[in-house]
Amino acid sequence: MLSTPGGHPPDHWSPTAAGTAEALPDVAPRLRDLRRGRGLTLEAAAKRAGLSPAHLSRLETGNRQPSLPMLLGLARIYGTTVAELLGESAPEREPIIRAGLGEPAPADGWTYHRAGVPGRAMQALRLVVPYGSQGDLVRVHPGEEWLHVLHGRLRLGLGDAVHELNPGDSAHFDSLTPHRIAAVTPDGAELLFVHTLLQSPDVHPHI
Template identity: 70%
Template sequence: MSPADPRAADEPSGDPPDDPSGPSSAELHAVAPQLRALRRRASLTLEAAARAAGLSPAHLSRLETGRRQPSLPMLLAVARVYGTTVSELLGETVPERDAVVRAADMDPTPAGGWTYWQAGAPGRGMQALRVHVPYGSQGDIVRVHPGEEWLYVVEGRLRLRLGDTVHVLAPGDSAHFDSLTPHRIAAAERTGAAFLFVHTLLQSPTAALCLGPAAGRPDPGGTS
């Protein structure tokens, strides 16, 4: 955008400039309506989506109306927030995801003392995990972030703190809560606990799976 463009004066400071490597004018015809449709599908306000993508609401609004041309890094950030791909944002045909995840394909991954198995398809706005929590791991980490969480205890006993209330969940118990409620999870017994976990992954535009700090990298701000 040239300095003479009258729209430049009302751009909030700190927003990234246009990038000539971004989509062409023809591609913007597909990007703008997709951005708005995906945000509404994720049940996000303009302010919440912009905050998660690291943009101002005014800047995201201009992207949704086709008044600004997004750069590739900007598209990547927005795609992560909405649990989709840049290809889908550009209106390209997205390969059909396999609806079934076989047990043999669920490789264990350690993160912050926990072990988790991805139990759902990647690249979606809702993530499903199978998790094992050893005793004494991450019990002091309090989480607060946009989204929803649901969990179901499979083995052991789980201590779930929601705000000022502590719940001890046994096998067969479940919980479904707003992630903006301060919360933390820990095993209630020395044998640890295992549970199924589903969350909407709205807390970070860069997080793939959010389970606390992995060795050698900062905590992306994820699971309770």
Template identity: 70%
Template structure:
């Protein structure tokens, strides 16, 4: 079975490949640093940036998050006129490491809203504490959420919310066997320090 980060053979158009390289450089990341955060080898990312490979969706999602942009903007697509309404039947689910994400807000905004299902049990990198610029707001829809802020652990139940500065070291997990469903909002601030708490690729320990 292929890795979710494995990309397909065939190349990207030159303008998109060069855009990947330009976005990485504008983010202040070396090829090695960006590849590590995206869980790619430097050689693989180099092939993407030179048009030698076509990226998979997980790779695009990872790179977009690292560079503080969207997949559409990463590919140079002109966004359509913004629609303030997000219909539930148009919110395609994306699963990564067992977590399921659905868009709950518009694209190209200063913040991103997601509906997230967090299953119970270990997730790769779940013990890593995340720190990054911005703010986060989490609202529990169903289930129970374990939220660690700094050295304090909180259990949130349906109807509970948390709003905190993302520079506070934080970690989240489902606190009950049925998992937990959340509304999650975060500011899309670009950071070369760490990825976003939810949905970002797991950073490697130094």
């Protein structure tokens, strides 16, 4: 499905400058706190980041300075931004999304209604899915997805299994599982949808 916005470095950064210890503030405590806050062990976080546990431990204790690619990778794993890793204050976000705020965005027959605020680790949308199949389109990407059918019937393919969901039914699965979504009812289906880049320890679908 959709991917959440990733963190981007400030405009005045350059990869060369970001690779030097002098160019980066002390991010070690924030790296450690974010990992613990996400419930990840040192070994699990290091594996997802493509680092050794010893290397990540040195980053968290301040004995090594992370490069920009490392910061980007860790920000995605922890569902945050590089700016937060660097301790920059995020702008205040309005927590309430009023009905009718913003125009719906159509794309490839789907209609996306905003149900959350941008820049969060979790993306929330209200979707209108058209009738019919997606052809050969199968989605596979890091993260988790949760959906809840409001109206119509939905066909959800997860790996080799196909599930039909009625109004009131929900699904929660890891999006590394190949998945496909289509409406069964001729007038389409409407659903609530939440996606996050954070991956659960279980890579099997939860239905």
